[in-house]
Amino acid sequence: MPPFRPARLLAVALLAVLPGALLPATAAQAASRTVQGGRLDWGIKSSFQSYVTGPIAQGSWGLTGGAATVGGSQFRFHSATGSYDPASGAFRAGFSGGVRFTGHKKSDGSYELDLTISRPTVRIQGGSGTLYADMTSKERGSGRVTTAAQVPLATLGLSGIDMRGGTTPVALTNIPATLTAQGAKSFAGYYTAGTPLDPVSLSVDTTGPAAKPSTSPKPGNSAEPKKKSTAGRFEDAAVDWGVRRTFREYVTGSIGQGKWTLADGAQDGGALFRFPKGKGTYDPERKTLAATFAGSVRFTAHDGLDLKLSRFVVALKSGRGTLSADVLSDGKATRSVPLVTFAAKDFAPKNGLAVLTEAPATLTADGAKVFGSLYKAGTAMDPVSLAVATEAKAALPALPDLGSDASASPSPEPTGSPAAKAAPVPTAAEKDDGSRTGLYLALGGAGLLAAAAVTVLLLVRRNRPSPDAS
Known part of the structure; x- marks a missing residue:
């Protein structure tokens, strides 16, 4: 073997790693992220909504799958899932919920116009985007x-939107949307391809690659005895109620121009509010419940509305339920006002969980006073959902995930050029502090590697035997 061959191999190896050392740090850090939670706000087409509910079609629309409304004319779809690649800008997010439009009612009770749009998905690749x-x-x-x-x-x-280099949340605001040929066909022929639709806004949370779950068995799972339901005792509880959809639309719409604010642990589920951490007593055999829940919601609007509901209480007895709350309105506080009543005939626990889903609710006389006679006693309010866990392992039903920084108000009205309407995610160039530092470190490290490689080569040449000496 020729002398100093190991040194020559070392020099080659050092030079081989130079291209990798010269890569910006951001390229090494970029990794595909998981979309987990978020919302999409879209009115589909405002003029179509007006047509459906107007004097010609004399129809209506209804929400499905936990979809909600925001502002006066937008629908909110929830619980985003998908993926996002900060390096290429490739993006995919699917949302839950739907809306059904019906109109032109016929004599047999069916509708000539019957259209359902659900599970919207946004895909962006190579600078172009499509909503499915x-x-x-x-x-x-x-x-x-x-x-x-x-x-x-x-x-x-x-x-004008660069999807590369974002982290979380990824947000797009008032993106112009145009009906496709396939969309026009599925739209039952009411509009032609190329028709402008309402702009689309979305905000989703992203996380890094998920760690692989452990395959080792959890100790003690099979040995833990199940706790039996005991009268008067429960582990956890929550009540879901959206007050009334049209009331929320009035508050956040063009008339009220207001908002709602959740506090003390209350959660926003889009079409409803969740009041958690129920405490009280529950008898599974008699199906009676007396529980108090945490959380509050406050509605404010430009017309002087200032209404706060807190310390919600649910009472169940003889198959009937009452939802009460403390009320603060115009500076006057009233405790334990019965707001709505609802049916609760079957509220027995199954697998450690008693659930009541979307029970129709009716406004009480006292509740009508709370809303300043805006609604009469007997008015149908939003349904009530209730869950009581009688065993520690029983999980309450999941709430629709709207993502971080969910707002009760719609996105601002678009102004200016299409590029100005959008709120692009930050590009890698905009996040220059960390990337420049990483680049400087990479260049410094590359310089050291290059110097080391040159030194090794010089040593090889200096110590190489001459032809005469052999």
Whole structure:
């Protein structure tokens, strides 16, 4: 073997790692992230909403799958899941919830117009974006019903938006949307391809790659005895109530121009509010409950409205329920006001959890006074959902995940050019402090590697035997 060959190999190895050392630190740090939680706000097409509910179609729309409204004309879809690659800007987020439009009621009770749009998904790749959705529609004239999953419904105008280099949350605001040819067909022919739709806004949370779950068995799982339900005792409880959809729309819409504020542990589920940490007594056999819940909601509007509801109480007895709350209105406080009543005939625990889902609720006479006679006694309010865990392992139903910084108000109205309407995620160039430092360190390290490689080569040449000496 020629002398000093190991040194020569070392020099080659040092030079080989130079390209990797010269890569910016941000390139090494960029990794695909998981979209987990977030919301999409979209009115689909405001003029279509007006047509459906107007004097011609004389119809209505309804929400499904936990979808909600925000402002006066936008629908909020929730619980985003998907992926985001900060290096390439590739983005995919699917949302839950849907909206069904019906109109032109026929003599047999069916509708000539019947359109459902649900599970919207936004995909962005290479600077172009598309909004997909599940579509069920009734064809005009023939009445033929078609159902299709993830129809490319609208193209998104992403001019001037760089999707690379974002972290969390990833937010896009008032992105122009245009109806596609396939979307027009699924829209039952009410609009042609190229028709402008309402702008789209979204905000999603992202997390790093999830760690692999441990495969080792958890000790003691099989040996733990199940706790039996005991009268008067429960582990946890929560009550969900949205007050009334039209009231929320009035508060945050163009008339009220206000907002709601949650405090003391209350949570926003989009179409409802959750009041958690229930405490009290529950008898599974008699199906009676007396529980007090944490959290408060305060509604304020420009017309002087200032209404706070807190310390919610649920009482169940003989298959009937009453939801009460402390009320603070215009500076006057009233304790334990019965707001709504609802039916609760079957409230027995199953697998350690007693659940009442969307029980229709009716406004009481005292409740009508709380709303300043805006609604009469007997008015249908938002339904009440209730969950009581009688065993420690029983989990309460999940709340729709709206992501971080969820707002009760709609996105600002678009102004200026399409690029100005969008709130792009930060690009790698905008986050220059950390990346420059990493680049400087990389260049310094690369310089040291290069110097080491040159030194080794010089030593090899200096100590290489000459032809005469051999």
